[in-house]
Amino acid sequence: MLTTKRKVAGSAKNNDSAKNKLHQLESSREESSNLLTTNQGLQITDNHNSLKAGPRGPTLMEDFILREKLAHFAHERIPERAVYARGSGAHGFFKPYKSMAPYTTAGFLQDPGVETPVFVRFSTTTGQAGSADTVRDARGFAVKFYTQEGNYDLVGCSMPVFFVQDAIKFPDLMHALKPEPNCGMPQASTGHDTFWDFASLMPESTHMLMWTMSDRAIPRSFRMMEGFGVHAFKFINAGGDAHFVKFHWKPKLGVHALAWDEAQKIAGKDPDFHRRDLWEAIESGHFPEWELGVQIIDAGKEGELGFDILDPTKLIPESQVPVQLIGRLTLNRNPDNFFAETEQIAFNPGHLVPGIDFSNDPLLQGRLFAYSETQRSRLGGANFHEIPINRSVCPMHNFQRDGTHRQTILKGRVAYEPNTLGNGSEFRIDGAAQGFKESPEVTDSSKSRGRSPSFDDHFSQATLFWNSQSNAEKDHIVAAFRFELSRVEQVNIRQRVVDNLAHVDMKLASRVAAPLGIGTPDPKAAAGRLGFRDHRIANKLDEEPSLRMASKPGTHVKTRRVAVLVADGVEPASVKRLMLDLASAGAVCKTVSHQLGSVSTAGGRQMPVDHTFCTMPSVMFDAVIVPGGAPHIEALRGMGSAMHFVMEAYKHCKPICAINEGVELFAALGFALGKNLEVVATPAAGMVIADSRKVIDGQVSQDFIAAVALHRHWERLDVEGIAA
Secondary structure: OHHHHHHHHHHHHHHHHHHHHHHHHHHHHHHOOOOOEOOOOOEOOOOOOOEEEOOOOOEOOOOHHHHHHHHHHHOOOOOOOOOOOOEEEEEEEEEEOOOOOOOOOOHHHOOOOOOEEEEEEEEEOOOOOOOOOOOOOOEEEEEEEEEEOEEEEEEEEOOOOOOOOOHHHHHHHHHHHOOEOOOOEOOOOOOOHHHHHHHHOOHHHHHHHHHHOOHHHOEOOHHHOOEEOOOOEEEEOOOOOEEEEEEEEEEOOOOOEOOHHHHHHHHHHOOOHHHHHHHHHHHOOOOOEEEEEEEEEEOOOHHHHOOOOOOOOOOOOOOOOOOEEEEEEEEEEOOOOHHHHHHOOOOOOOOOOOOEEEOOOHHHHHHHHHHHHHHHHHOOOOOHHHOHHHOOOOOOOOOOOOOOOOOOOOOOOOOOOOOOOOOOOOOOOOOOOOOOOOOOOOOOOOEEEOOOHHHOOOOHHHHHHHHHOOHHHHHHHHHHHHHHHHOOOOHHHHHHHHHHHOOOOHHHHHHHHOOOOOOOOOHHHHOOOOOOOOOOOOOOOOOOHHHOHHHOOOOOOOOOEEEEEOOOOEOOHHHHHHHHHHHHOOOEEEEEEOOOEEEEEOOOOEEEEOEEOOOOOHHHOOEEEEOOOHHHHHHHHOOHHHHHHHHHHHHOOOOEEEEOOHHHHHHHOOOOEOHHHOEOOOOOOOEEEEOHHHHHOOHHHHHHHHHHHOOOOOOOOOHHHOOO
């Protein structure tokens, strides 16, 4: 009995000892938490580079650290996408201009007479599904081609470069971009400490920062936004010859942006602004169009570019390698059901067709794994390809079976290959068939977790981008950096950012730093930071015209929205010809007043009112017309909302036309006018001032349509003084 008690006491003592040891281990784990480990506690020695077959070789599947990190990230959000959650989509078709047989065997790029069905999804990157459309952000531009050789996904972006060079840093980037985990704020905004803390410590993000702080990050609409494949891919022809290729989508309507103040106001007035614009354009028959362009480089000659083509933070200047336009994309049908189509569509850069292959871009290599993981998590399992919007239009045969939400009912006992038990329905591999074949590549390097020295130049192309902008676009970039960094609480983070910018351009850095309450930019301080590489490649180009939006204005006014301000006493004859000419040119004119219903014209008739100043402010329109009529102008002058409407449109550099007494409204707003309503000097850019006679003879229509086609007149110098 005594022995038993001693055994029990000894067992309890051992249990206490084991608990103490476990507690000590847990305490030790907490104490050493400053060391990065895997989820299993294995210490990580390199969190910046995936495992590759040589510095420029492909990423290796054995990199369990990369796979764990990407898989965990892909499963973090349910049920919406972890990134690109807020999207808009449409059906359409793609048609090539010519055969691309010299470069690729891809069937959908061969016959100009064949149309390939597509579904396109546009999206913001950082915000949740309920966030606003017009936030400052890079936007997804993903195209699914339903080809006869299988589905091909060109999963691109509204910018040609990205923040990081290696996929292993993507979860870190998105965690820094997303709302801070302790408070869940801010939503769909990079104006907070965690993002700029990360960006300031990752100099490789500098080029992308220049793009996201530019007007490219606030497009006027999806229909006026460029798209890019970002990564280098490969075209493979029938002879097995390989060419590197970069993809571009060029909008037929030109490339246009919102003003930042305007974008913020639209987010409050209509958070669905871009989604609504796309839907309404297609419903009205104004089908959006883009041209597909490619930059093609012979494999083996990419070293002549002066930078590494595998680096996703670099672009190929169009002056160096021109873009060849090879086809047209048209969106002509809205989804029947948003959830079933736009929400459930599943893209993956690994969905290829014969004749197109990957490059060893380390960001792309990681995406090939991460996207399939994301779709399996988001859509409930491995059978997301059977959802109608994701189904291929060509036959699909393999021995994959079962799983959640399986739709296909497969018969027979054979679910493997090779086999002899099938009844003739089994499928074989035919090595001679024209199926997918990877482009051959010799990789005779030792595996390593590192990065090629050819990835080291983080600033040359950021400088090229800055030098290429117009003066107005440079002003907007400076203002964007100031806005973002003024929301950063930690002074040292602000300082690190401007120190990095000093390596792009000292004037840029100094202008950004001026109102931020920090020291002058110090490039030497940046040189000692994590990830800084002081290796710059001499640029062959001082500037690149294709990088500025001002060089891509478009040539017409189709679908532009024009507000016609009306009140009692308006003279419709003064504006009738202009409205008709605008409509003939494809613009949409809408009357706006203080209330719905109608207003009384100078002749005693009734003129219908489409919108009110409250529900459709100036930020919802591309241009403004103020018709004549003395009582009408007097009435507008008494409406604060009408006065604000014009002032705000002027501040946002929109085209404005004033007819007859409409000029008096400008005088009341402080615009420079002389006696008898004559303009003292040349009207501000984009301002058209005329009388009824000029309207009737069509001269005003020509001038105003030309002003609207340019979209914005950023050269207005006095907009900062406008109180709107």
